[in-house]
Amino acid sequence: NAGVTQTPKFQVLKTGQSMTLQCAQDMNHNSMYWYRQDPGMGLRLIYYSASEGTTDKGEVPNGYNVSRLNKREFSLRLESAAPSQTSVYFCASRKLGDPSGNTIYFGEGSWLTVV
Amino acid sequence: QKEVEQNSGPLSVPEGAIASLNCTYSDRGSQSFFWYRQYSGKSPELIMFIYSNGDKEDGRFTAQLNKASQYVSLLIRDSQPSDSATYLCAVSTSGTYKYIFGTGTRLKVLA
Numbered sequence: 001n002a003g004v005t006q007t008p009k010f011q012v013l014k015t016g017q018s019m020t021l022q023c024a025q026d027m028n029h030n031s032m033y034w035y036r037q038d039p040g041m042g043l044r045l046i047y048y049s050a051s052e053g054t055t056d057k058g059e060v061p062n063g064y065n066v067s068r069l070n071k072r073e074f075s076l077r078l079e080s081a082a083p084s085q086t087s088v089y090f091c092a093s094r095k096l097g098d099p100s101g102n103t104i105y106f107g108e109g110s111w112l113t114v115v
Numbered sequence: 116q117k118e119v120e121q122n123s124g125p126l127s128v129p130e131g132a133i134a135s136l137n138c139t140y141s142d143r144g145s146q147s148f149f150w151y152r153q154y155s156g157k158s159p160e161l162i163m164f165i166y167s168n169g170d171k172e173d174g175r176f177t178a179q180l181n182k183a184s185q186y187v188s189l190l191i192r193d194s195q196p197s198d199s200a201t202y203l204c205a206v207s208t209s210g211t212y213k214y215i216f217g218t219g220t221r222l223k224v225l226a
Contacts, residue, residue, distance in 0.1 A: 031212055040123065042218035043159070043203065050212045058213065090158055094212075102147050102207055104214055106158040 002026055004107035006091050012113045013081045021076040021110050023091030031094040032074035033104060034058075034066060036087040043090065049074055081114045088112075118142060119206050121217035129225050134191040136220050138204030141185065147207040148180055148187045153219065154200045162202075163189070194224045 004025045013019055025032065034046040035058075045058030049068040063085060065077045074093075078085055091107040119140045128134045136150075147166055151159035165171045165178040165187065177190040187206075191198055201219040 033214070035216075040218060043205075043216035045213060045215070048212055056212075059215075103149070103161050103164060106160075109158050 004091055004093055004105055006089075006107035006110050008110060009108065010111045012115060013078070014115055015081060015083060017081050018077065018079050019081065019112075020078075021089055021091070021112075022073070023075065023107060024073045025091075025093040025105075026072065027093060027095065027105065028071070029093035029095040029105075030071075031104075032068065033092040033094075034064075034074070034076045035090045035092065036060065036085075037090060037109075038087050046076065046089075078112075083114045086112060086114045117217075118215045119204055119217040121202075121204050121220045123218055124221040125223050126220055127223045127225060128194050130194060130196060132194050132224075134194045134198065134222055134224070136189040136191075136202050136204075136222065138187045138189075138217055139185055140187070140204075140206045140215075142206065142208060142215075143182075143185065144208045145185075145206045148178070149205040149207070149214075150176075150178060150187075150189045151203040151205060151216075152200045153203055159203055191222075194222075196224045196226045198222060199224045 007022045033048045035043040047066040049055045052071045089110045092104040094104040149164045150162045153159040163178045171178045175192045179188045203219045204217040
């Protein structure tokens, strides 16, 4: 059981380039999330998708777009990368009515550097 | 004021001691509270969740919740060097699908 899978794991971009972080979960979860984690800032929510077909902004959505392609996949796109977007990105998912009590499960992270 | 606040630490405790980690939150509508552990370079993993006021125990871990004071804590008994990590407090409000994390407390257990 792979859980939540993110690709790529590492990426270096030049300022102004675009890229898409891919995320897929095989746990039949309804909700999916994208967070970024920076030193001293904790995990900050970028976007989330409560269910297939819906997406909503989180705390720090500027400079990002998302697509909930289907129930399994939730991608994060940087249209014009900036050095301030250098961060570790985590995708996560959650199943409604999860017996663990609304627990979210994280992917392994994607390390992105913008130079 | 941040929605979820934690002392960044590091909190240093000797092996075998009790480590006490604290978290406060600002939204009185918050209903679910979580503690995650994160080792350096790894993703967060769930330790415990708690909904109701009082204590909840799981092995060496005890989560404590006081909604009136908007305070949640995690106690780690018989701390081990392998417990050295960053501990993240997370808060969720029913119906919003949002999870808000604190910045985490770094724990160092000294052998």
